[in-house]
Amino acid sequence: MQSIIQLFTRYGTFLLFLLLEAACFILIVKYNGEQKEIFISSSNRISAGILQRYDKFTSYLNLDDRMRKMQEENARLVAELESLKSFYANQESFPDSIGQFQTIPAKVFNKSTFGNNNWFTLDRGSNHGVREGMGVINDKGVVGIVRKTSENFSLVMSVLHRDMRISGAIKNKSSHGLLRWKDSDPRILDLEFIPRHVALELGDTIQTSGFSNIFPQDIMIGTVLYREVPQGQNFYQVKVELAYDFFDVDYVYIIDNLTGAEVVRLEESISQ
Amino acid sequence: MNPGNLAQQITRFMVLLLFQVLILKRMSMGWGEVAYWNILLYPLFILWLPVRTNPLIMLLLAFVLGLSIDMFYDSPGIHASALVFTAFVRPLVLNWMEPREGYNLNAAPSRALFGLTGFLQYAAIMMGVHLFFYFSVDAFTFVYIADILLKTFFSFVLSMAFIAMVTLIFSPSK
Secondary structure: OHHHHHHHHHHHHHHHHHHHHHHHHHHHHHHOOOOOOOOOOOOOHHHHHHHHHHHHHHHOOOHHHHHHHHHHHHHHHHHHHHHHHHHHHOOOOOOOOOOOEEEEEEEEEEEOOOOOEEEEEEOOOHHHOOOOOOEEEOOOOEEEEEEEEOOOOEEEEEEEEOOOOEEEEEOOOOOEEEEEOOOOOOOEEEEEOOEOOOOOOOOOEEEEOOOOOOOOOOOEEEEEEEEEOOOOOOEOEEEEEEOOOHHHOOEEEEEEEOOHHHHHHHHHHHHO | OOHHHHHHHHHHHHHHHHHHHHHHHHHHHHOOOOOOOOOOOOOHHHHHOOOOOOHHHHHHHHHHHHHHHHHHHOOOOHHHHHHHHHHHHHHHHHHHHOOOOOOOOOOOOOHHHHHHHHHHHHHHHHHHHHHHHHHHHHHOOHHHHHHHHHHHHHHHHHHHHHHHHHHHHHOOOO
């Protein structure tokens, strides 16, 4: 006993240092693990409250800019609607109009685009119908996937997260691959598993494939920046430049796939 | 520690925390296309603590402040581990910088104690240690060492600019 006390008075600082560092590293490892069951995150009550209030305040400062963005988006949608109208005017029957996808508009009020594993916090949660696994997009392209929800908030794993996998297809070419963020550059994704026989060109558009139940088909992701078939390989090495700057993400849409659960049930029934 | 001093420390804690998470955090994200910097000012809380602060208390304070910062940065443990390390290193740095006649009983590292250059030198060592540790833990592997050093460098320059400003504005020379 005596010697333990002696040990502590002599090396107490160092022991406490080790103890606190150990606690920190447990937090770090746990948070980066599979389950994000951790209390300290921005969707907990205190910090979310403060951040949201502050965000409300600062959002007045750039209302003008945001309104212009909204207007641009509206203008594009109106144009699209008009062209669709004239297209369907010549058709004999309308397609099945039961929408497969619904969207929940939400606002990003906390984000990181700096580290290796990036997250967004949205001001919509399970009370508004947000569930884990829903896709998140904005008018320019794919943003991420909802990984955790509380009553009023949800945490979205960004496309710029080391664990993120998105199924991506090449526009107008029948081939698709897997998108991952491997670089440190927050504008570049890797597209894997594109076979070498595909005529892939620089500048080709990469969109969502629609195979994953999370995102609808043909949502913009980016353009091909670099493509090369390494010696003796069957697959391309492809770098994709993201369609937009992740610092700019503010208003987003959460995608609710109404038939997604049915598809999953069907697929699971076979694997059993 | 007398009550007036305690109130001062609590105010510092709150002001640095809020300034960091509400203002500096946004500046780290908002400028330019590739953000390679993260301006950190909150280590000033540890830097400013009186020289004779009990090291155990200092470590605990660093842990609490770091975790509070982490709560807003969505990075549990990363800021905390860096700040605990910084607090652990501080006595060694202070020991090395000790004036020949030793420290006064109530001395705290400041412009008045070290002079402007001396204080910035002290801050530079501490911030260098803090930022390098922070970005290393953030990457969690030394595979990205070039990346870590680059981020540390840019963040260091900007953070030091802020510290110099704060020192010139708020810290009396006598």
